Amino acid sequence: MAKRKRGMTFIPYDYEAAYNKSLEDMHEFFVEQLFKQGKKVVYALKEIRAGDQFEIEIYPQFKKMDEVPPEGRSIKKDNDKAQRNLNDKNARKYVERLINENFTDRDLWLTFTYDNEHLPPDGDIDAAIKNVQKFIRRVNYQRKKRGLPNARYVYVTAYNPTEEIRWHHHIVMDGDMDMDVVEGCWKQSSRNEVRRLQKDENGLTGMAKYIVEEKNRVKSEKRWNSSQGLRDPDIKVVHSKRPTAKAGGYKKIGTYVETMRKGHEQVREQMLKWYPDFDFTDAGIYYNDFNSMFYIRARMRKRRQQ
Structure with a gap:
């Protein structure tokens, strides 16, 4: 379903496929130029809690499909294969999170x-x-x-x-x-x-990824199933955050992207400010030349009490 925000309707698309070039090896000067080329856009922040694991995904949202990088245009009648791939990817992510949420x-x-x-x-x-x-x-x-x-x-x-x-x-x-x-x-x-x-530092994610990996199973909507009564992962999408967990006032997510796209350390610092009860695990920063915009993902885990 499309997301609604203050009367605006955003189209769904495959933001992981749309932004698949890593900034890890790019010189800071070129990163700066890339950011200057980007247009103003609404950025969403998705929070996914599953057991001790906490995932954060930050990505641009659009009203029209032609604004989306071609690699991410999966929601189209003439692109059934891309749509199936997106459905398959989402199903695998859901299974991973379902396992983290319900098992120890x-x-x-x-x-x-x-x-x-x-x-x-x-x-x-x-x-x-x-x-x-x-x-x-x-x-x-x-x-x-x-x-x-x-x-x-x-x-x-x-x-x-x-x-x-x-x-x-x-x-x-x-x-x-x-x-x-x-x-x-x-x-x-x-x-x-x-x-x-x-469990390891990523909970049960490593095991879950192994059992749903692409090369190791037949593609079919019936390939996985679960018992009734399992808890769903908690997923929340927001468009603004406070600078820190205790600070007053909210800023649009896009204003934080300007800092976080500079590198993993900047992502780590911001995540710890937003979520001080979690330990930072890893992050990734990705872009696309099509619109000079960014997709940022991070993974954290709930801090264990001493």
């Missing part, structure tokens, strides 16, 4: 494979998905016997014939039931991997 180190990461006798036919994702659903029914049956509620889970079905990757399933599931009992509910192979999740 006490939960499980399951990887289930197939022996030759039970291997689904090439390209038959319906058959593969049915096997996962049967597994989940068996798990819930065992949980009911133990007085436990139904499992909380996210699963991703992986398969790619061009990479010679056989059908397999990655499942993130709550750890309320014994791992051996959970593994015993999978009947299609004995060569599986079951382990506890382990």
